[in-house]
Amino acid sequence: MHTPVSMVMGIVFAPLGLVLVFTAAITPQWREGQARLGVGGSELLLLRSDGLWESCLQVAQSELKQCWPVSGSYQRDGRVRLAQALILASLFLCGAGIVLASVGVRCWTDLPLRSVAAAGGLLVALAGALSLAALGLYTHNLSALGVEVPPMQQQQQQHDPRAHPTNGLPRLTLHPAGSLYFGWVGAWVQVLGGAALLLSFKCPRCPSCPKPTHTQDIEVYEVNC
Structure with a gap:
């Protein structure tokens, strides 16, 4: 069987887009920022990153890193919850679409x-x-999305009630991170793959193929003049 190019493109692009969007969804680098924190006369550079389901805080040039599930104002933000729901729905629909496309292409048959x-x-x-x-x-x-306080800092605030919630973590200037770019690429790849498969509705034309001729059965009989 000669599989149409549109089907090949769709069946390749759709899983690729699914993998990229899934990778973006599970990684905590949707946004990130840096802040300098003075501790005991020295200055530390903190790297903060947030994802849809996880946040991380790391000390630059060291292996000190803490990650925790999203919580606080960030988790309660309606825009974050809506983004989570849309991504989950996207992953489900893309997976179902790939299954249908695989059945429809039917590479093991002629049609x-x-x-x-x-x-x-x-x-x-x-x-x-x-x-x-x-x-x-x-x-x-x-x-505009909220920045929750790490669990380690919450424990420090419980031991020292005089501490202000933002004293231990300076305000960060947040900007898009790598996972967000992965998501953008994956989403566009999904759109392209789906558009390619949609071309399957149109039957291809084959100019070099012989056209079928419809012949009518003609009954021959003799006529006597």
Whole structure:
């Protein structure tokens, strides 16, 4: 069987986009920032990063790193929750679309199921649109989302009630990080893969193929004049 180019592109791009969006979803580098903290006459450079489900704080040029599930005002922010829901829906739809597309392409047979492959492409394209919506929402409100206090600092505040919640962690200037870029690339790859599979609705033309001729059965009989 000669698989159409559009189907090949779709069946390759869709899983690639799924992997990229999934990688972005589970990593905590959606946004990051740096801050300098004076401790005992010395100055430490802190690296802060946030994702959809995890946040991390690391001391620069050292192995000291602490990660924790998102909590506080960041977790309760409606925009973060909406981005989480959109990403989860995108992953589910993309996975279902890939299954449908694989069944529709039917590389083990001579004739593909074009409608099934195109339906899978529609799901993959919709998944890419949901990913783009989540990424756009997060990027637009990146600096406005709350910054939760690390558990280690919360314990220090419990031992020292006079400490101000923000004294131990200076205000950070946050900017987009690597996971966010992975997500953007993956979302666009999903859209391209879904669009390629959607072309399966149209049957290809073969100019070099002989055209079928429809002959009518003609009954021959003799006529006596």
